Amino acid sequence: MRRNVAMVAIIVVALLALSGVMPARGQAPTPGGRAVLGLIAGWDHLDPHRWTGFFFAQLIMANIYDPLLVRDPRTAALRPGLAESFEVSGDGRVITLRLRTGIRFHDGTVCDAAAVRASFERIMTDPRAVVVRTMLGPVDQVVAMDPRTVRIQMKEAFAPILDALSLPMTAPVSMAAVQRFGDNFGQNPVGTGPFMFKELVPGDRLVLVRNPDYRWAPSIFQNRGPAPLEELTYRVVPEDLTRLALLERGDLNFINYPVPREIARLRQDRRYRIVQVGRPGVPRMLTINTSRPPLDDLRVRTAIAHAVSRDGILKNVWEGVGTPAFSMLSPVTWAYAPEIEEAMPKFDPARARAILAEAGWRLGPDGIVQKDGRRMRLVILHLTGGVFLSLHQLVQAYLRAVGIDSELRGLEQAAALDALKRGDFDLSANQINTASDPDVLYQVGHSTSIGPLWNTARYKNATLDRLLDDARVAIDESRRRSLYAQIQTLFARELPYVPFYVQTDPFAMQSNLEGVAYDVKSLPLFHNAFIRR
C-alpha cells in the first residue's frame, strides 16, 4: 500500500514536471517578463568542464549550456539534444553523433563538429576537468568527421558515457571565449543555451538574458525557439524564511527548498504552486561501516535495518516531504528494480531484537545489548546543524529502542567528509549520490571506491565488483537493467547501506509562472517558462 502511494506520488510529480515540456492545452507561452529565482546556495563558477560536483551550479548551467543528448523526463530514454541523432557501434567503442545545423554560441561563433571536438579536447587535457573527464570514461580520441559529424572513439566500451553526454557538464563551450577569458571563463560563461550571461554580482546574483537566436531546443520541448522569458535572475538567499518571505512579497518568482512546515499552507494558497521532484541515483541512506566490528556481522546490519522507521524519519524530520526508499537506486532512476522492495528489511523493532539475540547480543540490565561482557556502543557521525542533527538524533533513538547504544559526533562539512572517507565512524546518514545513470553504484559499492571515492561503507564483495564492472561495459540497455537488478538485490541482502528516503527537491513559485520543466536530475529548466499575464 505504501509503495503504491509512493508510486502515485512520483507519477504526479512527473506529470507536474511535464508542464514545461507539454504546456496545458490552450495556454500559449507569453513572450516577455523577467523571472527572479531565489536559491538556498550560490555557485562557485559556471565552467561546466571544471565542475567539481557542486549541485547548485548545475541548476544554472542547465539553462546556459546545451548537452549533445537529453533524457526524456517521462521515460528517462535518451533523446537528441544538440545532436539530432546518435549511433553506438556493436562493441560499444565508437559513438557517432550527427549535429543539428545552424547552432551558434552566445558570442556568435559556430558550434559545429570542430567546435564540439575542441570542447572534448579541452575536457581531456585541462588539469582541472578531472570530474567531467572521469564521467566520460576511457575516451581515446574525438574526431570531427565532417562539419556535422563527431566520432568518439573509446579505448574500451563504457556504457555511462551516453548519460554523461546528456549532462550540461559535457556540453560544448565557445573556445573563443575560453581563449579570451582563460581561467575566468567560469565567471563569463558562453554556451549555446536558451539564456546568455549578462551580469554576475559575487555572492548575490547572476543575471541571464534570452538568447534571441536560439532555435535548437531539444525535442522534448514543444517550443524549440527562443525562450519566452526575456531575463532570468538567480539570487542567493541562504535563509529559508527569508526566501519564503521574498516569494510572498513578490520579490521572487521561484524558490527552491521552501520551509518544509510551510509547504502544506502554500499548497492551499492559489497564489503559489508547489512542485516536488525526486532525485535519481542513490537515495539518502544510512552508511554502515562494514570494516568495524560488530558491523562486519550481517546479522547486526540487518537488525539495524529493521530498527529504523522510514516513515518516522519523513514525518518527524522532513514534515512528510519525500518518499521512502527501499533500494539503492531511487525509483526515478531508469534501472530501478521495484521488485527489490520486498527484499529490503522493513521497520520491525521486535525482529531487530530477535536478530541481535541470534547474533549473541542479548539485552543487559541497563537495556543495552551486550556480548561477551561488551556493550554495543556505536559512533554516529553527522553534519552539524539543522536537519542533519534531527535525523541522526532520531536514528539514535530508534537504535536505543532495540538496545543499541550510540554516541553522536557532529562535525562541520569538510571535517565530516574527511572522517567519512577515513572510516572514522560506525554509522552515518549524510550521504546521497545524485546521478541519472545507475553507474553511480560503482562509486558507492566497488571495492576500488573505498577511500577516495564514495564507498564509505568500506564494503568489499568480489561478486558485486564483477557485476558493477560488467554493467559498465554492457551497451545493451536491457542487459544493463538486468545486471543492476542483481546489484540492487545484492545490496539489499548484504546491507552495507540502508536506504532511507528519496531526496525530494521542493520548489515553490508564483502561480503565474508557468512552463517550468524539470530534467531527470530535478534541475529546473526555463526553456519554455513564461509569466502568465
Next chain:
Amino acid sequence: MFDYLRRRLALSLLTVVGVSVGVFLMIHLVPGDPVTVMLSEFASPADQHALREELGLNKPLYVQYWRYATSALRGDLGRSVRSNRPVISEIAWRFPNTARLSLAALLLAVAIGGAVGVLSAVRRNTVFDHSAMVTVLVGLSMPSFWLGLMLMIVFAVRLEWVPVAGYEGWQYLILPGITLAAAPAAVLARLTRSSMLEVLNQDYVRTARAKGLRRMTVVLKHALKNSLLPVVTVLGLQFGYLLGGAVITETVFAWPGIGRLVVDAILARDFPVVQGTVLMMALGFVMVNLVVDLLYVYLDPRVRFA
C-alpha cells in the same frame, strides 16, 4: 604624544602579523584538503600531486607563509580555490556592503545607546531608568537571528513598510541595521550610564551646578566628554567587530558581506579566501582602534602632554 602614537602603531603592526600567522596555521591544520575541493575526489594521486606542486602546498609551512606574506605586501592575496577569482576582488566586492551596514548599525547604536545611557544616568532610579535598563537587558539577550526574522515578518511581510532583504538602496539598510545595532546599543547604553554616573558624582560637576549652570549644559559640556573614554574604547571594539562581518545578519537578510564570505570559505576550505579575508578584518580592526587611540589624545589631555 608622538611616543604614544609610535608605540600604538608598532603594536598594531605586530597584531596584524600575529593574526595572519595564527589564521594561516589554523586553516592549514584543520581536516579538509583544498586540492580535493579544486579537483574533486576523482583526481588521481598524480593529478593531486601536480596541483599541490603548482600551488606550493608541498612546501614546508613556513615557506608557504613567507610566499603568502610577500605576495600580500604586493597586494596579491591569491585566488579562490572554488571560484578562481582573485581574493582581493572577492573582498573588494563585499567589503563596501559590510562597511555600509556596519556604519549604519554603529550610528544607530550610538544614537540610541548614547541617548538612553545619558538620560538614564541623569534620571537615575526613576521609572525611565529602570525601564531602559530592562529593555537594554532584553536587547543584549535577544539572539540576532530571532530578532532579524521577527522584524522581517512584522515590518516587511505583514506591514510591508520596508523591503524584506537585499542591499540596493538605503531602505534595505533599515531592518539589518536595527538587527545589528541592538546588541551594541544595549552595551553602549549600560556603559554610558555607568560612566556618566561616575563623572556626575565628581566635585567639578558639583561646582558647575553650584555656579548655576543649566542642567543640560552641565551634562553635555562638562560631564559627557569626560565620560566618553571607556565608551569610545568599547565603541572601537564594537565597530571592529561589526566590520568583521555579522554573518548571521548577513545570512538572514541575504546581505552580500564579508561575514558570509569568510564562513562559506571556511566550510569549503578555501584557504586563500579565509586568509585574505581575516587579514582584511584584522587590518580594519586595528585601524579602528588606532583611530580610537587618536581620539584619546583629544579627549584626555594627559595623553596629549605625556
